[in-house]
Amino acid sequence: MELAERGRAVLTRIAALPDDAWVSCRGCRAVVHGSKLRRADNVCPECGHHGRLGARERVGQLADPGSFEEHHADATGGDPLEFTDKLAYPDRLAKARKGTGLTEAAVVGTATMGGKPVVLAVLDFAFLGGSMGSVVGAKITYAAELAGSLRVPLIAVSSSGGARMQEGILSLLQMAKTSAAIGRMRRAGVPFVSVLADPVYGGVSASFAALGDIIIAETGTRAGFAGRQVIEQIIRQALPKRFQTAEFLHEHGHLDLVLNRSELFLVLRDIVACHAAAGTKPAxxxxxxxxxxxxxxxxxxxxxxxxxxxxxxxxxxxxxxxxxxxxxxxxxxxxxxxxxxxxxxxxxxxxxxxxxxxxxxxxxxxxxxxxxxxxxxxxxxxxxxxxxxxxxxxxxxxxxxxxxxxxxxxxxxxxxxxxxxxxxxxxxxxxxxxxxxxxxxxxxxxxxxxxxxxxxxxxxxxxxxxxxxxxxxxxxxxxxxxxxxxxxxxxxxxxxxxxxxxxxxxxxxxxxxxxxxxxxxxxxxxxxxxxxxxxxxxAPDALVAARYRRLHGYGSVTLPSPTGHHPIEENAHV
CATH class of the missing domain: 3.90.226.10 (2-enoyl-CoA Hydratase; Chain A, domain 1)
Structure with missing residues (x-):
């Protein structure tokens, strides 16, 4: 939680910077002018370190101006376990809401990118570490269902420490809930693009964030199921410096692309345009x-x-x-x-x-x-x-x-x-x-x-x-x-x-x-x-049947179907 609070404080400080303020980069410690940092979407111009963006800043970076329409902005949950650590869970939620201006860690809605419709779902790390409790799980599930009904791509940007401990087993089950929703969207033939922004761990990493048809990570993102400190404690050995970085995950086949923040919109726009242009007759x-x-x-x-x-x-x-x-x-x-x-x-x-x-x-x-x-x-x-x-x-x-x-x-x-x-x-x-x-x-x-x-x-x-x-x-x-x-x-x-x-x-x-x-x-x-x-x-059925007929005809001999029917008709949906 201390990490989440530090992240929230950084974002709040950047958003509130006066034009003449200076900030120390968390990557290289260079002192950077606040207005310059804002114009660069919180990417250090000296070392390229990608600082965190809040959910609304991220929507502003990706959606066409004025196109985003938020859904269920006021959705809130309860305190099912009556959980208390240093703070009672309701007090911790109230503090997060005051610090971020959000009611919960996820923002979802419809937008356009390059003029093409999408559904956006964005997690905000400054809200309790972007953790997934009942409300976040419900919002991600809703976003998948909405994309499926509209038949437009879902783009989710994840930045999260994982499942929210204060909601116990109910939080854990959001992993299955959101994954099931993505599975239904897949079967409906609707694409899902998952974007990972530092960091992405635990229950979010091991559920919807890992299920994108295309998975993109921002430069420097750390992602994995178990955190680095947990792994080192269990196996009793130091891990390589690049372990669980976006670049490491890309080399191991887990990611499609690792992009600088300035490249992200352009690539996502092309992906969305590809889906929108499906069915265009060739020249x-x-x-x-x-x-x-x-x-x-x-x-x-x-x-x-x-x-x-x-x-x-x-x-x-x-x-x-x-x-x-x-x-x-x-x-x-x-x-x-x-x-x-x-x-x-x-x-x-x-x-x-x-x-x-x-x-x-x-x-x-x-x-x-x-x-x-x-x-x-x-x-x-x-x-x-x-x-x-x-x-x-x-x-x-x-x-x-x-x-x-x-x-x-x-x-x-x-x-x-x-x-x-x-x-x-x-x-x-x-x-x-x-x-x-x-x-x-x-x-x-x-x-x-x-x-x-x-x-x-x-x-x-x-x-x-x-x-x-x-x-x-x-x-x-x-x-x-x-x-x-x-x-x-x-x-x-x-x-x-x-x-x-x-x-x-x-x-x-x-x-x-x-x-x-x-x-x-x-x-x-x-x-x-x-x-x-x-x-x-x-038509897809006709296409598959013709392909089977083509394959069936190869060779110097073919045999009749044992049922007496043409094999193509029997396998039209294979």
């Missing part, structure tokens, strides 16, 4: 250009597909899409840089783009594991696919991998299970899925991102069950016979199209995509416009 595209299909030597095509100068996924994302908000992490164990993805715009049409990503030089290739994902890379891809379904936007995947990473750690983390779950998810995804093979399409590691409604292949790309070297080693007993294996596998783009697998070949500049990346990207953009326009407006 017209020029007709497809026929690719000359004279048989090049397949081994030569393999070498072009692997050319180190060939654009990687980020290179194409930068050129094909007009805007891109990168998202990170699998929410479990890490952020696999062999998979990149996020929200993107093809002209004015939002999509979620996901791609295998090789490096552009040796150090980057090592960092990205040469485009070979670990299981947490596929879990990251699945999270982004689910996000696309929640936003109601198509998925575009860019395939370029020798295959899934075959190491010991990958097997320990269940590489097979991760790939299999990705296949199940993408087969039943209720939004269009378009795949572009931009280099190597190697084995199940490629297929995990390639189970969709359209398969497009650049002219000089390959797609097969195994690498030529792997096939040569296993079947020819000599890896040096990889060129012969490549020819036997019939893995070039024209050959894959000849097997009825690829829907369209995308022309490349003479000599390969690496000779003119901009022209190669322009051809991909046109192919995507054509494919997405074809799929636009298809």
């Amino acid at each position: 017209e595209a020029v007709p497809a250009v026929a690719v000359q299909s004279e048989e090049a030597d397949v081994w030569d095509v393999v070498k072009l597909a692997r050319h180190p100068g060939r654009p990687n996924a980020l290179g194409y994302i930068e050129r094909v899409f007009t805007r891109f908000v990168p998202l990170h992490g699998d929410r479990w164990s890490g952020d696999d840089e062999a998979i990149v993805g996020g929200l993107a715009w093809l002209d004015e049409s939002p999509v979620v783009v996901i791609g295998h990503c090789k490096g552009r030089d040796t150090p980057e290739n090592v960092r990205r594991n040469f485009g070979m994902p670990h299981p947490h890379g596929y879990r990251k891809a699945m999270r982004l696919m689910t996000l696309a379904e929640r936003f109601g936007v198509p998925v575009v995947t860019l395939v370029d991998t020798p295959g899934a990473y075959p190491g010991m750690k990958a097997e320990e983390d269940n590489q097979s299970g991760a790939i299999a779950e990705a296949l199940v998810l993408s087969a039943g995804l209720r939004v269009p899925v378009v795949t572009v093979v931009t280099g190597e399409g190697g084995s199940g590691g490629a297929l995990a991102l390639a189970t969709g409604d359209r398969l497009l292949m650049q002219q000089n790309t390959v797609y097969s069950v195994i690498s030529p070297e792997g096939c040569a080693t296993i079947l020819f007993g000599d890896a040096g016979k990889a060129p012969d294996a490549a020819r036997a596998l019939r893995m070039s783009a024209p050959q894959v199209r000849g097997l009825g697998i690829a829907d369209e070949l995308i022309p490349e500049p003479e000599g390969g995509a690496h000779t003119d990346p901009a022209a190669a990207a322009a051809a991909i953009a046109d192919a995507l416009r054509r494919a997405l326009r074809e799929l636009h407006g298809t």
Whole structure:
């Protein structure tokens, strides 16, 4: 409580600063002019330390001017336990209300961001440490229900020490209550963006704050379930300085983005705009250009597909899409840089783009594991696919991998299970899925991102069950016979199209995509416009049924349904 009172005092002091006042930064101890600090939203201009904002200041930072309409501003609770520590609970509440001007630690309501409607829910750390009791739980639950009914995104900004001890078990149960409300909102297909502002711990961290489809933390935010001092006391050892910081959590796959406060509104505005523009028809595209299909030597095509100068996924994302908000992490164990993805715009049409990503030089290739994902890379891809379904936007995947990473750690983390779950998810995804093979399409590691409604292949790309070297080693007993294996596998783009697998070949500049990346990207953009326009407006049930029919038809033989009915009709809702 002493920490909460200090936080409240700091906020009150900043809000009441006269124009000529000076304040000492809590980060670097520099003396900063009060008016300068206010203009910077309480971010120190000397060291970048992010001081706390009150709930109303935060609403003012995020909502379009004059757009916020608060709901249930006067909601108050009781004293169910008749709790007393140094102060009786009613007296502590009265003190917090006087110090902050709020009736409780949460402010909720409707607003617009960039002209698009949202529901906002903001916790104020200055009110009893932003702790979650019955009223805060009720307000967060109400905000989720309101967003679900209006079908607009919920944006929650959390700054909290956790569950409110003065309300005992009733406070603990707010964790389940708010989580259940977010779950209902998810099932309704309404997105939730969770913003973490220093600090976020305990019952808030382990409930609604951790359930965002997108989770963003401000620079320097500390977050976790148990606090640092508690952990050190229990395990009897000192923790690393960066432990539980936003940057630490980002590295471990828990967060999508870590942003400076000045960047927060712009990114949130783009996320909200993506949801608002869902269903926008893709722009017209020029007709497809026929690719000359004279048989090049397949081994030569393999070498072009692997050319180190060939654009990687980020290179194409930068050129094909007009805007891109990168998202990170699998929410479990890490952020696999062999998979990149996020929200993107093809002209004015939002999509979620996901791609295998090789490096552009040796150090980057090592960092990205040469485009070979670990299981947490596929879990990251699945999270982004689910996000696309929640936003109601198509998925575009860019395939370029020798295959899934075959190491010991990958097997320990269940590489097979991760790939299999990705296949199940993408087969039943209720939004269009378009795949572009931009280099190597190697084995199940490629297929995990390639189970969709359209398969497009650049002219000089390959797609097969195994690498030529792997096939040569296993079947020819000599890896040096990889060129012969490549020819036997019939893995070039024209050959894959000849097997009825690829829907369209995308022309490349003479000599390969690496000779003119901009022209190669322009051809991909046109192919995507054509494919997405074809799929636009298809009902989700029909989309999933057609995808199942497509998958059902692959192979040299198919069997009739054991029920005597067409398998598509039986699986329309799979």
